[in-house]
Amino acid sequence: MTDRTGAVDHRTATNQAPALVGHDVVTSDVALTEALVRHGSPDLVADLSGLGREAGSAEAREHGMLANRHHPELTAYDRWGNRVDEVEFHPSWHWLMERAVGHGLQAAPWERQRAGDPHAHLRRAAGFYAWSQTEPGHGCPISMTYAAVPALRADDAIAEQWTPLLASTSYDPGLRAPAAKAGALAGMGMTEKQGGSDVRANRTTAVATSEDGWYALHGHKWFTSAPMNDLFLVLAQAEGGLTCFVVPRVLEDGARNRLDVVRLKDKLGNRSNASSELELSGTLGQRLGDEGRGVRTIIEMVAATRLDCVLGSAALMRHALAEASWHVAHRSAFGGLLVDKPLMQNVVADLAVESEAATALAMRLAAAVDRPDDPHEAALRRIALPLAKFWVCKRTPAMVAEALECLGGNGYVEESGLPLMFRESPLNSIWEGSGNVNALDVLRALGREPQVLEAWIAEVGAARGADARLDRAVDDTLAMLGEDAGLEAGARRLASRMAACLQGSLLVRHAPPEVADAFCGSRFGTTYGGTFGMLTSGSLRAVVDRATPLA
Structure with a gap:
């Protein structure tokens, strides 16, 4: 392109591919749609098309960029010196999370399966796969929430308490008592700095309290993502051996459980999600399953x-x-x-x-x-x-x-x-x-x-x-x-x-x-x-x- 003088106008780009926006991430993926029909039905493709169009929109692309450009920030203490351990996320993170939860990509399939949906997990898998193409970092809390439900079933009472909140399609961020929330998210605290994948080397201890099923946990967790989630599945050494515990971020009476966020990790990959180290000092956890059966x-x-x-x-x-x-x-x-x-x-x-x-x-x-x-x-x-x-x-x-x-x-x-x-x-x-x-x-x-x-x-x-x-x-x-x-x-x-x-x-x-x-x-x-x-x-x-x- 030239200007009035005949000189090349370098301010205008040519021979550049337009941005890949305005397409349906689901229906434009032939391999995906064929798999949905093969293992499920054509109705699944139609059901997921709205998610696919939103995932392929310019708005979703922009929110994915912004969520990674503006990193989460840890506030250990409030202005008066109270320990709060809160992580603040950019509004684009919440935009992505709200839609992921709203589309039922977290724990919703477990309830849908129980209600008789024969393709609940296939539907969710295809949605998770498609929506993850907007931005990968927020998929971590979504995935952990999905994965928590089958583990919680080790105790019927605990599962009954938490599963409806985890399966809710209402995104409700913030630290409040479980009864005051319309929806909840789950995380996990498994690995420790001396063991990594060898969780049997964990040193975090758990001592039974006077309240039946509750323990006080003491230790350090090396890699815990999404520390603002509502509950965490944590491994710790009880008297009977390595045991799994449900650790709520906020207790039923509204008091914050002692769960100190030491720092956020400076990690490779996405910057939208907060990955943290946690210290547990008398942190309360409810035993999930028998002692010594944590793995x-x-x-x-x-x-x-x-x-x-x-x-x-x-x-x-x-x-x-x-x-x-x-x-x-x-x-x-x-x-x-x-x-x-x-x-x-x-x-x-x-x-x-x-x-x-x-x-x-x-x-x-x-x-x-x-x-x-x-x-x-x-x-x-x-x-x-x-x-x-x-x-x-x-x-x-x-x-x-x-x-x-x-x-x-x-x-x-x-x-x-x-x-x-x-x-x-x-x-x-x-x-x-x-x-x-x-x-x-x-x-x-x-x-x-x-x-x-x-x-x-x-x-x-x-x-x-x-x-x-x-x-x-x-x-x-x-x-x-x-x-x-x-x-x-x-x-x-x-x-x-x-x-x-x-x-x-x-x-x-x-x-x-x-x-x-x-x-x-x-x-x-x-x-x-x-x-x-x-x-x-x-x-x-x-x-x-x-x-x-x-x-």
């Missing part, structure tokens, strides 16, 4: 948060893919649109295959939660959750980095949103058990519960004969399982192959041939180098077009 009590919460780690990572993949595919569809270089360049097609198609495989596996696991009484589904959840948590979360950083590169320098600046996604991408591989913890959990399940291997074999076997490359991969994986020597050292290799076979089975059975062919030809091929953009088969343009959002 067993909390295990249901672990399973639910692992599912959300998979969903969150799949959401990051999808969001990064959407930005990359949208950019190359609108940006020209070297005489044509980037999407028409064969090598760029190869890269974006490979990213699309990775994203679709993650989405398909995540939704399959969410559908399994809707069938708690089915032995196959229960066994599949037991083995596939740590498999998916290991594999999908491990694949995310490399995938997001490649998507960022598709935008070039434009992807390296904060306004694009890709830097936040990249910083966030390692999180879910660490939270709720690192890669090693999950790979070893796979070995533990295989060694103790024979039915989990049977469930895995049945699931991958449903695609038997449809693709020779997948068949060979399954056979090779079964051969690995027979190699007892050095199995722990090879746990990551085994977990990755078992997870990839699950993904391959889903794509071969349900995805278009070009997607399944690209996946099996690369992930199970002999020439696959692990770098995106090295596909050797498949209709690449069709794969790219399938993944590109419409706006």
Whole structure:
């Protein structure tokens, strides 16, 4: 563009992709909608379309940016010197939280399932996956609230007290007595500085009080996110061993429980969510389950948060893919649109295959939660959750980095949103058990519960004969399982192959041939180098077009 003098007007940009806003995050994601129809019904897609449109709006994008630009602030003391330990969030954080809770992405599915909704958890999983693409940080308190309910069921009275508040679709922030709130949020305080994932090394102590079921807790919690939540599930050493406790932020009489926020973490990833260290000094907690059974009590919460780690990572993949595919569809270089360049097609198609495989596996696991009484589904959840948590979360950083590169320098600046996604991408591989913890959990399940291997074999076997490359991969994986020597050292290799076979089975059975062919030809091929953009088969343009959002 030139001005009146004929000089180039550098104040006006050309050849820039427009912002990806004004689209429906749900209906523009073909892999997601097909999974919803496959495991649920077309009604689920229609039900979630309103959420999808709001998630894809310019307003949601702006709130996501603002929530991370304006960090939460800790106020330890008020102006008069009273210890208050309050964290103040930007209004954009509350905007995001209000809608996440309003859409029932926290604990609402547990009540809906009890009321007879056959797809309550699938619906919620798809909504969580779609809404997480607005901003990842606020998904943490939403996820912990979802995961708390199955753990609370260890005590009927406690569950009856808290579940209606946690399942409420009313967002009601602020520190008040539970009876005065329209809705509540939950968190967890598991790890300590000397132990991390080894929670049995915890030193926080719990001493029974004169009130039945209540204990006084003393110790330090190393990583507790969302310290303004209304209750926390905490592990501490009681007389009978490691035990789980429900620690309310505010007691029933309105007094604040002693829960000192030492500091907020200066962490990698999102800055919208407050992650903190807590000190407990006579902090009151109600025992949940029997003394010495803390890990067993909390295990249901672990399973639910692992599912959300998979969903969150799949959401990051999808969001990064959407930005990359949208950019190359609108940006020209070297005489044509980037999407028409064969090598760029190869890269974006490979990213699309990775994203679709993650989405398909995540939704399959969410559908399994809707069938708690089915032995196959229960066994599949037991083995596939740590498999998916290991594999999908491990694949995310490399995938997001490649998507960022598709935008070039434009992807390296904060306004694009890709830097936040990249910083966030390692999180879910660490939270709720690192890669090693999950790979070893796979070995533990295989060694103790024979039915989990049977469930895995049945699931991958449903695609038997449809693709020779997948068949060979399954056979090779079964051969690995027979190699007892050095199995722990090879746990990551085994977990990755078992997870990839699950993904391959889903794509071969349900995805278009070009997607399944690209996946099996690369992930199970002999020439696959692990770098995106090295596909050797498949209709690449069709794969790219399938993944590109419409706006």
